[in-house]
Amino acid sequence: MFPFDILQRTYTIIFPPTATKNDDAIRIGLLGASKIAPFVVVNPAKSHPDVIVAAVAARDSERAKRYAKTHGIPIVHSSYQDLIDDPSIDAIYVALPNGLHYEWALRSIRAGKHVLLEKPSCSNAIEAKQLFNHPLVTAKNAPVLLEAFHYQFHPAWQTYLSEVRKSPGSIKSVHAEFLLSPGLLGSDDIRFTYDLGGGCMMDVGTYALSIVRQILGREKVLEPVEVSYRGLPPGTDGKAKEPQIDEAIDAKYRTADSVDVHISGDLVTRGNWPSFFPASLTRRLPSFNWPKSSVTFEPVVVDSQNGEGHTPSQHFMQRTLTMRNPLIPTFYHRIDISDQHILRQGDHITKTWNETTYKTAYNWPEGDKRAAVYKDWWTTYRCQLEEFVNRVKGREGSGVWVDGKESIAQMETIDRTYEKAGLQLRPTSTFEL
Ligand SMILES: NC(=O)C1=CN([C@@H]2O[C@H](COP(=O)(O)OP(=O)(O)OC[C@H]3O[C@@H](n4cnc5c(N)ncnc54)[C@H](OP(=O)(O)O)[C@@H]3O)[C@@H](O)[C@H]2O)C=CC1
């Protein structure tokens, strides 16, 4: 039954039911013929009655035409600015290198277009503050601007967050990791160029950071206490390529209320094999790891007895909540609610045991009105598109949103992490508006 469910959802993601478009559907334009746009916008739009992917612009018009043909996009513009100035376009999807997000988001907003902006929103906190606090963005009736933290919109992530909120005990530690297998990114990938706002912290690291910040408080800036990174391997000439680029990053933070926070990201993960394989053999071997988040709570007292003449006995419970694969939950994810129980008599531990329950959430809970709208096969991107459209149309929506304050605090924490690592902040755009 379980693999059949996966197959059914996967089939429907690839071949979604096509919706008849409404007359007032939002017409989206793609800035750049990017690799990610088919997943984030083109495919999800097929099943959305209020979205038409109407145009694309690329630096090379021929490439843009080929891309448009492949994806059935009717209009091709020969420059990004032409696309933005097209009066038939309502919204822009900015999937450019991170270093260009600020400029093209602002240009789009200036043209009155709504913006779905890829993560990370900007190159650094200076840009993020200028963008999200810009009068054109904060004005009443300003266009919608959303940093595309797609995973937050999926019911699986929201279910995990609600388990965090209702768990007994205060949070002791939080961990998140996103480790990419080798071979997914070419050596000329935008992620490996400093001037384009590259780096692991800017890429998979930004998800791990966003995850821990969602758990701890979305507007909190975290202060790093220890950061280490791995740079790019030297080129064939033996010289360091792009010395400001982190290929992998590992950062620890400690909050004012003493929560230990740990994130790891890696764009080219080797090693990391289970410990029964000798590390000397596996250190250089590629490995696959699910993105993961876990939260451990302080122990709580479940029961306490101090009967006269008896040694006092206490029953403690300590919870750990783990979520595997918060980023592509539609294929597979799992929420583990693991409770460690300890019985003590005086100073002696007399018994320990574990109780673990597992949860999945491919949709909102039964009876929740959102469950009647969402579908089990919706990807995080389809959920995100639903909420982007709801905002643009002024509809109620699911209640999940990433606001400017969250995006700014995210960039401030990324900056502090780079500073602690001894790396330069990603360069600030010279574009002014
Ligand atoms: N939400 C998600 O799951 C994901 C988000 N992303 C984000 O999306 C963005 C794009 O990533 P991805 O699609 O992987 O990248 P691509 O390299 O496929 O796309 C980047 C686009 O940027 C354009 N571009 C403009 N200037 C430059 C330049 N100087 N060098 C290189 N490209 C340039 C290119 O457009 P043109 O066609 O005009 O040549 C290209 O199509 C990033 O911000 C990344 O973080 C990426 C993957 C997943």
Ligand SMILES: O=C1OC[C@@H](O)[C@H](O)[C@H]1O
């Ligand atoms: O979801 C993702 O997976 C791979 C990353 O490199 C990418 O930028 C990210 O958004």
